[in-house]
Amino acid sequence: MKAKKNNEYVVGQRGKRRMSKDDRIYYTVIHIILGILLLTIIYPLIYIVSSSFSSPTAVSAGRVILWPVDLSLEGYTAVFQNKDVLSGYGNTILYTVLGTLINVCFTMIAAYPLASKKLPGKKFFMFLFTFTMIFNGGMIPTYILIRDLHMIDTIWALVIPGAISVYNLMIARTFVQSSIPQELYEAAELDGCSDTRYFFSMVLPLSKAIIAVLVLFYAIGHWNAYFNAFLYLNDRSKFPLQLILREILIANSINNSQIVDPEIAAAKQGMAELLKYSLILVSTVPVMCLYPFVQKYFVKGVMIGSVKG
Amino acid sequence: MKSNTAKVAAPRKKGRLMKRILSCWQLYVFLLIPLIYLIIFCYGPMTGLQIAFKKFRAADGIWGSPWVGFDQFTKFFNSYMFVRVLKNTIVVSLYSLIAGFPMPIILALVLNSLRSDRYRKVAQTITYLPYFISTVVLVGILTQMLNPRVGLVANLYRMFSDSEMPNIMASPSAFPHLYVWSGVWQSMGYNSIIYIAALANTDPELHEAAEVDGASRFQRVIHIDLPTILPTASILLIMNCGNIMNVGFEKAFLMQNNVNIETSEVISTYVYKVGLGNTVTDFSYATAIGLFNSIINLAMIIVVNTITKRLNGNSLF
Numbered sequence: 185m186k187a188k189k190n191n192e193y194v195v196g197q198r199g200k201r202r203m204s205k206d207d208r209i210y211y212t213v214i215h216i217i218l219g220i221l222l223l224t225i226i227y228p229l230i231y232i233v234s235s236s237f238s239s240p241t242a243v244s245a246g247r248v249i250l251w252p253v254d255l256s257l258e259g260y261t262a263v264f265q266n267k268d269v270l271s272g273y274g275n276t277i278l279y280t281v282l283g284t285l286i287n288v289c290f291t292m293i294a295a296y297p298l299a300s301k302k303l304p305g306k307k308f309f310m311f312l313f314t315f316t317m318i319f320n321g322g323m324i325p326t327y328i329l330i331r332d333l334h335m336i337d338t339i340w341a342l343v344i345p346g347a348i349s350v351y352n353l354m355i356a357r358t359f360v361q362s363s364i365p366q367e368l369y370e371a372a373e374l375d376g377c378s379d380t381r382y383f384f385s386m387v388l389p390l391s392k393a394i395i396a397v398l399v400l401f402y403a404i405g406h407w408n409a410y411f412n413a414f415l416y417l418n419d420r421s422k423f424p425l426q427l428i429l430r431e432i433l434i435a436n437s438i439n440n441s442q443i444v445d446p447e448i449a450a451a452k453q454g455m456a457e458l459l460k461y462s463l464i465l466v467s468t469v470p471v472m473c474l475y476p477f478v479q480k481y482f483v484k485g486v487m488i489g490s491v492k493g
Numbered sequence: 494m495k496s497n498t499a500k501v502a503a504p505r506k507k508g509r510l511m512k513r514i515l516s517c518w519q520l521y522v523f524l525l526i527p528l529i530y531l532i533i534f535c536y537g538p539m540t541g542l543q544i545a546f547k548k549f550r551a552a553d554g555i556w557g558s559p560w561v562g563f564d565q566f567t568k569f570f571n572s573y574m575f576v577r578v579l580k581n582t583i584v585v586s587l588y589s590l591i592a593g594f595p596m597p598i599i600l601a602l603v604l605n606s607l608r609s610d611r612y613r614k615v616a617q618t619i620t621y622l623p624y625f626i627s628t629v630v631l632v633g634i635l636t637q638m639l640n641p642r643v644g645l646v647a648n649l650y651r652m653f654s655d656s657e658m659p660n661i662m663a664s665p666s667a668f669p670h671l672y673v674w675s676g677v678w679q680s681m682g683y684n685s686i687i688y689i690a691a692l693a694n695t696d697p698e699l700h701e702a703a704e705v706d707g708a709s710r711f712q713r714v715i716h717i718d719l720p721t722i723l724p725t726a727s728i729l730l731i732m733n734c735g736n737i738m739n740v741g742f743e744k745a746f747l748m749q750n751n752v753n754i755e756t757s758e759v760i761s762t763y764v765y766k767v768g769l770g771n772t773v774t775d776f777s778y779a780t781a782i783g784l785f786n787s788i789i790n791l792a793m794i795i796v797v798n799t800i801t802k803r804l805n806g807n808s809l810f
Contacts, residue, residue: 206709214603221600222619225678228634229622231645246648294527297520304514309524312531318794321538322783323742323761324768324776328544328555329537345534348527379519408627411743415769426629433633434747457643464630464637471625476618483686 236260236461243461244454259462262455269463271421272428279413279424280406283343287402288395290347295356296383301366317350323415330416341416342409342424349405352398359394360387396481400474407471425467433460545781558777565781574763582740582759588673590733596681598726601688602718606710617689620682632747635675636662663752672748672757687729691722728801735797738789760786 203211230250235243239254247253263269297303298310321329326345335341364387372382388395410426417423514521540555545565547558569575600620607613626634638645641658650658661667699717708716742761749757758766760782768779 204709206711210606210709210711210714214606217599218603218607218616221603221681222616225623225682226619228638228645232634232637244643246643246645246651249648290527290530293523297517297524300517300520302513303517303520304510309528312528316531316535319539319787319791320535321541322780322787323764324780324783325538325541325544325555326534327769328541328776329534344530347530347534379517379523383523404625408625408629410627410629426627429627429629429633430747433629434636453643457637457640460633460637464633468626468630472622475621475625483690 232461232464236458236465238458240454240458242454243458258455259458260466262459263462263466266459268420268423268428268431269425269466272423272425273466275422276407276425279339279342280403282339283346283406284399284402286343286347287349287352288398291349291353291356291398292388292391292395293383294348294353295360296387298353299357299360300379313348313350313353327415336416337419337422339422342406342412345412346405349402352401356391356394356398360391364390393481400481403474404471429463429467432463542780542784544777545784547777549775549777549780561777565778566785568778569782569785574758577755578758578760578763581756582738584756585669585672585745585759586737586740588669589676590737592673593677593680593684594730594733596677597684598688598722600681601685601692601722602714604685604689605692605718606714617682620685622682623679624683626679628743628747631675631679632744635671635748639671660752662748663750665753665756668748668753668756672744676744687725688722691725692718695721727804731797731801731804735794736790737793738786 231248234250234252235248236259237252237255237257238248238259239256240258242248242253294313298306298313300306303309320326330336330341330345335344368386369382372386377385408426410424410430413422413424413427414430417427544555544558546560546562547555548561548564549555549558553559604613604616607616623631639647639661641647641660646661647658661671695717700713703713703717738760740759740761742765745757745759746762746765749762764779764783764786767775767782
């Protein structure tokens, strides 16, 4: 709100008086700085999009600079014919949906009692949670635990071990504590509303904004995760998209193809490169599409989190 | 669990406390599932840390393996890898801190002084975009751009030079730069959110008064905007210092190859290799290395937390 005011004021000022020389230099400099920053951020992204819509030969000959060259969809056809990519996509959607569901349920049912004013022992429970933020068993003991629980090569190894992110729990707790008035609880209690009923008919409906934030944070986390899958999955048919991407984008890039005929090699190379660009786009677009809808919640969530991290 | 905590909280008012506990039994039921999860998956692995002091044998399990005291730790401290992984970890994270800390502040100050709301919104949205790219894709983009045969950089390189471009991804000296600057590229916008919010709360009267007194926009940035975000910035800086030994596994591992290993092997990737990645694995040794790292992290965070408590009167956790 205040920012708006500030801005109106500055705009009004501009109409009244010409800028001083110092100010003109200042604005030129910041526009140059911002221009350079935005270009370095956006150019690689544009390059990838353009490459993915170009022909294999144009990509391997390095003719793509800014816009697509020889517009073609060959890269995308290849991506959607790749069985690994398709199964990876399906798996990732499954893991993301199930994982986010578990995350949000667990986080909310933990946040509600921890936000309550009257719960005896609350401080102790809070300490139990926050301590795991600063100290944990580490990679190997966790791996042994997952193995001993027979969760290797199952979906549960991906969705259960990180079921609650303590950071997100703090955000949710702060939200429930600060934006649902205590009077509401007292009124409900007077009318004989139980804690359980209060949660389902008051807290949950009033927490839509924070649930949106949690869904966003958790879903992006699951979509982009590769580490747990990399450790706990051996069965290729269960690999999420990010592991398939790792194989195609990174692991194979060091090996040279062993084809001798230079023309075939060039065509193959072009196709392989094109596939990579298309794959980057296909795997990233769902997250990017989600973003504008939840942008306001996202910034809000970051801010709640920073108040008490 | 219930009665235990109750005793800790207030041993004398037992009767009243029991009543209070009983009155909110439903809340404890809510907390039950998260607590079971927490105990199994967060505190469970901590009991496994004992194998750092044991010689782990698969047949005997965690509890049955024989104790060896600090042998695993002395083995690590005496190994030639100790200095290397410690140095790499510190180089990468210190460099990240030095390069990554001022950038979001500069970005926030620049965005804040824009006069067009629309331009500001568009610019902000663009700077957030890379944050949503996964680590795998980020490293994939890097590999692709720097590919010595078909990458973007190679194409530019050929315009200015006849020689073949070196493979930057496989260069040990380039690893820290690539790691750090790709990180800055990815998270600069996201990290600036908190500063932009702090700047939005500046009292507009300060700006008005300064302008009446003839201060230029740049002077107002230095004397009004910068002091506004200084408290936030100093807390974040101190907090980041607490994480100085904490270099994540994911990105370093993906950027690693046989050639750049001498600068890209950090503690977390080494733990993985010793414990799970190699053909001959050693759970105890890997756990000991990981525990060594965790303890330093814990100590740093406690120190940092004490400092912030002194500075602004409230602790971070």
